[in-house]
Amino acid sequence: xxxxxxxxxxxxxxxxxxxxxxxxxxxxxxxxxxxxxxxxxxxxxxxxxxxxxxxxxxxxxxxxxxxxxxxxxxxxxxxxxxxxxxxxxxxxxxxxxxxxxxxxxxxxxxxxxxxxxxxxxxxxxxxxxxxxxxxxxxxxxxxxxxxxxxxxxxxxxxxxxxxxxxxxxxxxxxxxxxxxxxxxxxxxxxxxxxxxxxxxxxxxxxxxxxxxxxxxxxxxxxxxxxxxxxxxxxxxxxxxxxxxxxxxxxxxxxxxxxxxxxxxxxxxxxxxxxxxxxxxxxxxxxxxxxxxxxxxxxxxxxxxxxxxxxxxxxxxxxxxxxxxxxxxxxxxxxxxxxxxxxxxxxxxxxxxxxxxxxxxxxxxxxxxxxxxxxxxxxxxxxxxxxxxxxxxxxxxxxxxxxxxxxxxxxxxxxxxxxxxxxxxxxxxxxxxxxxxxxxxxxxxxxxxxxxxxxxxxxxxxxxxxxxxxxxxxxxxxxxxxxxxxxxxxxxxxxxxxxxxxxxxxxxxxxxxxxxxxxxxxxxxxxxxxxxxxxxxxxxxxxxxxxxxxxxxxxxx
Numbered sequence: 001x002x003x004x005x006x007x008x009x010x011x012x013x014x015x016x017x018x019x020x021x022x023x024x025x026x027x028x029x030x031x032x033x034x035x036x037x038x039x040x041x042x043x044x045x046x047x048x049x050x051x052x053x054x055x056x057x058x059x060x061x062x063x064x065x066x067x068x069x070x071x072x073x074x075x076x077x078x079x080x081x082x083x084x085x086x087x088x089x090x091x092x093x094x095x096x097x098x099x100x101x102x103x104x105x106x107x108x109x110x111x112x113x114x115x116x117x118x119x120x121x122x123x124x125x126x127x128x129x130x131x132x133x134x135x136x137x138x139x140x141x142x143x144x145x146x147x148x149x150x151x152x153x154x155x156x157x158x159x160x161x162x163x164x165x166x167x168x169x170x171x172x173x174x175x176x177x178x179x180x181x182x183x184x185x186x187x188x189x190x191x192x193x194x195x196x197x198x199x200x201x202x203x204x205x206x207x208x209x210x211x212x213x214x215x216x217x218x219x220x221x222x223x224x225x226x227x228x229x230x231x232x233x234x235x236x237x238x239x240x241x242x243x244x245x246x247x248x249x250x251x252x253x254x255x256x257x258x259x260x261x262x263x264x265x266x267x268x269x270x271x272x273x274x275x276x277x278x279x280x281x282x283x284x285x286x287x288x289x290x291x292x293x294x295x296x297x298x299x300x301x302x303x304x305x306x307x308x309x310x311x312x313x314x315x316x317x318x319x320x321x322x323x324x325x326x327x328x329x330x331x332x333x334x335x336x337x338x339x340x341x342x343x344x345x346x347x348x349x350x351x352x353x354x355x356x357x358x359x360x361x362x363x364x365x366x367x368x369x370x371x372x373x374x375x376x377x378x379x380x381x382x383x384x385x386x387x388x389x390x391x392x393x394x395x396x397x398x399x400x401x402x403x404x405x406x407x408x409x410x411x412x413x414x415x416x417x418x419x420x421x422x423x424x425x426x427x428x429x430x431x432x433x434x435x436x437x438x439x440x441x442x443x444x445x446x447x448x449x450x451x452x453x454x455x456x457x458x459x460x461x462x463x464x465x466x467x468x469x470x471x472x473x474x475x476x477x478x479x480x481x482x483x484x485x486x487x488x489x490x491x492x493x494x495x496x497x498x499x500x501x502x503x504x505x506x507x508x509x510x511x512x513x514x515x516x517x518x519x520x521x522x523x524x525x526x527x528x529x530x531x532x533x534x535x536x537x538x539x540x541x542x543x544x545x546x547x548x549x550x551x552x553x554x555x556x
Contacts, residue, residue, distance in 0.1 A: 004111050004556040008119040011260045019258050023090070023291045030256065033127050036118050039253040040266075042211060045287060053289040054088070055427055056297070056320060058310055059377075060367070061328040062359050063302035063500075064490055065336040067345055070111070070379045070409060071328045074416075075298040076259050077114030077408020078326065078377075078423070081416030082294050083263040087424070090288040091116065091265035092297035094280045095130060095255070096123050097198045097272075099170040099533055102541040107556060108270075112409035114416075116257050116265045120552045129206075130168050130197050130270060132251035136219075136244040137200045141165045141192075143240045144224055145179065148188040156233050158190040161225035162514060164531075168197040172534030198270045199531040202244070204519035206251060207269035207281040208317060215252055216245040218518040232477050234517070254284035261413050264292075273300025275487045275531050277309040277521065282318040301490035303327060303363040308437075308455050311370045313483045313521055316436045323427050325367045326419070328377045329360045331384045331392065337500045346383040353388055357395055358502040362493060364401055366455050371433035375426050376403040377419055402426055440483055444471050444513065447484045448524055452508040456493045461508045467524075470513040474522060479515045488526040495527030 002010070016038040020030045029047075030038040059078065061071040075091060082089035093116065096108035107123035109116050116122060125131065144163060148156060167174070174194035180187035197203060201222055209215035220236035227233055235241050254268040268284035271277055278300030279285075288295040299306030299314075307325065315322060331353060332345040338356030340349055360376070367374045376396045378389065389405065396403035404422040407415030438450045445461070452458040463471070474480050491497035494506050512525040535541075543554035 004115060005119060005552065005554075007113060008115055008117050008260070011117055013117055014258060014262050016256060016258070019262065019264050020256060023264055025291070031253070036257065037121060037127060038256045039127060039250065040256055040287060042253060042283075045283070048287070048290040051290045054293045054295055055323040056285070056289060056295050057423065057427075058307060058322050058325045058372075059296060059298040059328060060303040060307040060310075060325055060363070061301070062333055062363055063304065063337070063492060065333045066342050067330065067332040067336055069328050069330050069333050071298055072108055073110045073112065073114045073409050074326070074328045074377055074379055074406055075296055076110040076116055076265070077406065077413060077416040078419055079263045079265070079296040080114060080259050080261045080408070080413030081420035082296065083261065084413040084417065085420055085424070087294055087420075088292045089263060089294040089296060090292040091259065091263060092280050092285050092288050092295055093265060093267045094278075094298070094300070095126055095267055095270040097130065097196060097270055098124070098168045099196050099198075102535070102544070103170045103533065103539050104536040111556070113260060113412035114408040116259050116267065118257075120555060122257065122267065123555060127250075127255050129251040129255070129268070130203075132248050133200060133203045133206060134166055134168055134197045136247040137166045137197065137202045139244055139247065140222070140224065140235060140238070140240060143238050145187050147238060148190075154233055154237055155227040155229065156225055157228045158188060161190065161192075163222070163224040164193045164195050166195045166197045166200045170196065170533040170535045172532065175530070175532045193532070195531040196272075196533060198272050199275045201516045201519050202248075203269065203271050204276050204516060206248060207271055207277070207279065208314070208519055209252060210283060212245060212249065212252065215248060216241050218520070219244045220518070222518040223515060252283065254281060254287055263413075273306040273309065274490045275523070275529060277313045277485055277519075278306040279310050279314045282314065285320065286318070303366055304455050304493050305486070305488070305490055307367060308451065309485060311372070311434070312436050312438070313485060315434065316440070316483060317520055321432065321434045322372050323432050324373050324375060324423060324430070326375050326377050326423065327360070327363055327367065328379055329392075330379045330381060331388045332381055334360060339500070348385045348388060350387060350391055353391055356501055359493070359500070361399065362457060362502040364399060369437060369454060371435050373426055373430040373432060374401055375419075375423055376401055378403060378405050379409075380405050380407050441481050444474065444480050444484065444522060444524075448486070448510060451484060451486055456508060457502060457504065458494065458506055458508045461510055463510045464512070467510045467512050474513060474515045479517055480522070482515070483521045485516070485521040485523045486526060487523055487529045489529065
């Protein structure tokens with residue numbers, strides 16, 4: 001069987017200008033990055049903004065497991081299937097981070113016969129967007145330290161600087177560092193650290209900004225820390241928002257690529273869903289809605305993280321109204337949630353499947369709370385037995401939820417025809433009545449507790465002393481009337497990755513709260529969560545290589 005990269009390398013790509021032309025995009029509205037990648041000019045929006053919107057479809061999933069669920073693969077395959085049925089569809093995705101590519105998770109270009117291409121470029125440096133975010137983030141860090149060195153006119157307290165440097169790689173050694181060592185000429189010594197770039201507030205801002213002016217205004221609102229008088233200090237106080245926006249002037253433009261079957265895809269932005277809002281850019285999504293009849297997008301990890309933030313943060317802030325959600329599940333994932341070890345998932349086990357089905361059921365219930373109809377996608381693996389597949393179909397039917405089997409990994413768009421047909425029927429028959437879960441004007445703790453209770457199924461929330469102090473500080477400076485962005489483990493509905501299925505009788509432990517004033521949300525950390533991952537014992541980077549002819553191997 002061919003690997004993902006071998007399948008991608010055998011694909012004959014169309015020139016990106018041809019993909020753009022099929023969408024009605026003029027030659028002057030796309031900037032080519034080689035033959036097969038392009039950036040869409042922001043002026044395109046001015047021309048198309050009065051057009052009616054297509055239908056917005058979110059692809060989400062059950063909580064991720066080591067067995068893999070195939071959410072991105074399903075998103076791409078569904079888009080290909082829609083095109084195969086003669087529908088004008090666009091796939092809208094996030095860009096992959098180099099950290100997971102070189103680590104263990106892998107890329108974000110799909111897999112098998114449901115991929116976006118050129119996958120090597122996408123999974124490596126792509127069009128440089130993430131590097132631009134890194135540069136803008138670290139320009140701000142340099143400006144902060146230079147301000148301290150040059151006399152500290154703003155009275156910034158070095159002990160209360162919350163802004164961190166970033167890089168797009170997994171490097172645990174950089175989580176906590178000390179800067180400014182080596183004498184007076186090297187700056188003021190202080191504790192610092194690194195986020196992975198996709199956890200930077202700059203990345204979140206890039207994905208929520210509507211244009212350069214909005215981008216600049218949002219960058220200026222970033223709070224970098226507090227003064228000795230405990231007052232917030234923002235980027236606008238340091239006067240570097242213009243320079244930061246300049247570094248992002250190309251990164252703000254959505255990237256146009258294609259799938260293996262030439263379905264257009266807008267891939268733009270890459271915030272993580274366990275520490276940020278986990279969705280592609282608002283600009284890309286809005287453009288796609290004007291250029292197609294169906295936009296198939298995804299949000300990171302399980303529905304308790306990505307979908308919740310897509311609905312409560314992205315849709316709320318951007319005025320989007322989703323028409324339906326596709327909830328991806330696998331027999332293997334539900335058996336894992338039922339207590340079966342990874343090495344035994346290929347064996348039929350109806351009892352474990354029944355026990356683990358509660359995870360899927362809880363996610364269905366949660367999506368319905370937003371007024372959005374749900375279609376369950378059962379991503380089929382060769383080891384799934386007839387009895388297991390029949391169980392999935394009958395259980396979904398008993399819940400009154402439509403379901404469809406998908407084989408897009410092995411068959412491409414053809415393997416997603418049933419899924420696409422069911423989705424078309426669902427959106428034609430059921431009109432969404434979308435509404436966010438909470439009012440942003442409610443107190444921070446109330447918003448956190450609504451999410452914990454309604455989405456996670458928790459009995460309540462325990463707050464650490466640091467968390468309570470942080471919440472009071474955010475309220476004191478008047479920045480509490482924002483959505484909440486929960487940072488927690490992706491592996492469980494709770495904040496404990498070992499609690500699988502649909503746990504009960506637990507409480508969420510909130511350790512910290514930080515306001516992302518530029519992005520427009522409050523990050524609340526529950527449990528143990530890292531903003532700078534580490535590499536595994538055997539990272540993927542040990543398998544990746546390139547030969548003298550430029551042929552890349554080992555990239556999935």
